[in-house]
Amino acid sequence: MNTSFILRKDKISKDGLIPIRLLITLDGERIRRNVKNVKTNIKFWKNQRIKPNPKNESYNFHIEYNKELDELEEKVKLIYRFALLNNITLSKEYVLNKLENNTFNSNNIAPDFFDSYHEFIETNRSSKAIGTTKKYVSTVNFIKDFQNETGYHVTFDSLNIEYYEKFRDYAFGNRNTLNNYFGKLITGTKTFMNWAFERGYHSNLEFKKFKTVQNDIEVIYLTMDELMLLYNFKFESKRLEHVRDFYCFGCFTGLRFSDLKQLKKSNVFNDHIRLNIQKTKTIDHTIPLNKFAKEILEKYSDTLYQPLPAISGQKFNQYIKECCEIVGITTSINITRYIGNRRIDKILPKYQLITSHTARKTFVTNSLVLGMKEMIVRNITGHKDDKSFRKYVEIAEDFKKEEMNIWNKI
Incomplete structure (x- = not known):
């Protein structure tokens, strides 16, 4: 549906004023409607609007008249959009009826x-x-x-x-x-x-x-010593043992919790796992298996839990904290958050901060600390956001600097 304004030169008055007509083209059919109480001299008419009059001539109401033309053109667009959204077949009668309806506006056209x-x-x-x-x-x-x-x-x-x-x-x-x-x-x-x-x-x-807000936050992960402490601990409770194994498998592979939950026996091969990544929709993503991941899979190979024991996310985050507290992962961690311009500082024992998400962070950080190439780590984890990945690189570099300081103690 196209809209234009034309002068009705057949209706020119004695003082040279010409009425303006709205012309709508709808599927080859023309719909005409006179613009009430809007007239202009032909010398002021340009690009379907009224030009300002020279300073030595009487005011020609170009501001008021053009505003009325703009509003009428916008109303035609609203009518078209309303019909489109509500599967209404446009007709000459329908358009003219809506143009005469003074209550038809943008407040009642848009869907809820x-x-x-x-x-x-x-x-x-x-x-x-x-x-x-x-x-x-x-x-x-x-x-x-x-x-x-x-x-x-x-x-x-x-x-x-x-x-x-x-x-x-x-x-x-x-x-x-x-x-x-x-x-x-x-x-x-x-x-x-x-x-x-x-x-x-x-x-x-x-x-x-609208502006988004994002503050850098601490990367919570288990150091290699903490990870091995958790991995080798002998839990009396099978519930906690299963949660620990599920979590550690994430630490040894870099898989997200959502992908660990959907892991099936058919995804597991001798030296790697292959699966479709849920979040990124990556097909046939391959992850090599290290000896620790293989040990966990072997542990459940002849059980009902194969390839891994699963648990709901909410219960999992509760139980993994319990596991970490029992094994003594209690280092104090300073957490800083912002609510608007208010700064909130908390000091918490590390086990309270361990969730399913920290397994993936543990894999990335420790892999870099051990010297694995960044490109290989990113390929395994499927990280696409360079900014978020750089945080792990910085942590690994800081760790190496601290280790190098051992030389300064000699």
């Missing part, structure tokens, strides 16, 4: 924000990792809580700088949200808004001005 967000989640569910889908769900629930608690009505058009500032204040003030999580909420919102924009659900680009 939250309905669209859930559509976005379901549309992407089959192509995104489970963890990514969970992040989308958490984001929309957080926005719903914001609307319910603050009374700020969230629509596609209301996502502007005012929204961003109120949402930020709510996150930091009401919810004590850490900066990095706030950044993920904003990133999730921007991803959705881009998706909705591409589908014509809105024309609001104010969201592109």
Whole structure:
């Protein structure tokens, strides 16, 4: 559907003023509608708008009239988008009827924000990792809580700088949200808004001005001594032994928890494992097996747990902390986090910070400390973000510097 404005030269008045007509072309059919109370002299008409009059002539109302033309053109676009979103067949009668409807505007054309967000989640569910889908769900629930608690009505058009500032204040003030999580909420919102924009659900680009926040955080991992202490410990509880073995297998292979959970006997070969990586959708990713990983697999080769005993993520994180506390991984770790501009410092025993995610970090860090080439480590783990990987390299380099200081004690 195309829109243009033309002069009705057949209706020129005695004082030289000509009415303006809106011309809409719809599938070869022309729809004409006069623009009420808007007239101009032909000498002021250029590029379908009214030029400003010279200073020595009377004011020609170009500002007011052009504003009316702009609004009328925008209304035609809204009518088209509304029909498209609601599977309505456009006709001459339908378009003219909506043009005369003074209540038809951007507030009632756009689909509901939250309905669209859930559509976005379901549309992407089959192509995104489970963890990514969970992040989308958490984001929309957080926005719903914001609307319910603050009374700020969230629509596609209301996502502007005012929204961003109120949402930020709510996150930091009401919810004590850490900066990095706030950044993920904003990133999730921007991803959705881009998706909705591409589908014509809105024309609001104010969201592109929203700023994400990200602070560097400590890399928590087990040193080689701590890892070997945990690996060789004799637990009386089979539950803890199984959790320890599952965790250590991640430390020896660099696999994510989500990939460890889906590991099957068919993925295991004599000297390597091969599987499809869930998060990155990598097909036939191959990881060589070192002797420690092989020992764990061999331990469960003739059991019901093969290739590894599995457990839910929530219980796992609880039990692995218990394992690390029992073996004495209790070094004090200083943790710094930010909520807005507030700095939060905590000193915690290391075992409290051990989760399923730290197994992968343990593999990367210790591999680099042992001298494995960065390119090989990245190939095994599938890291694509250079910035995050550089943290491990820096830790390994610092460790080597500390070891070199042994010479200074001679």
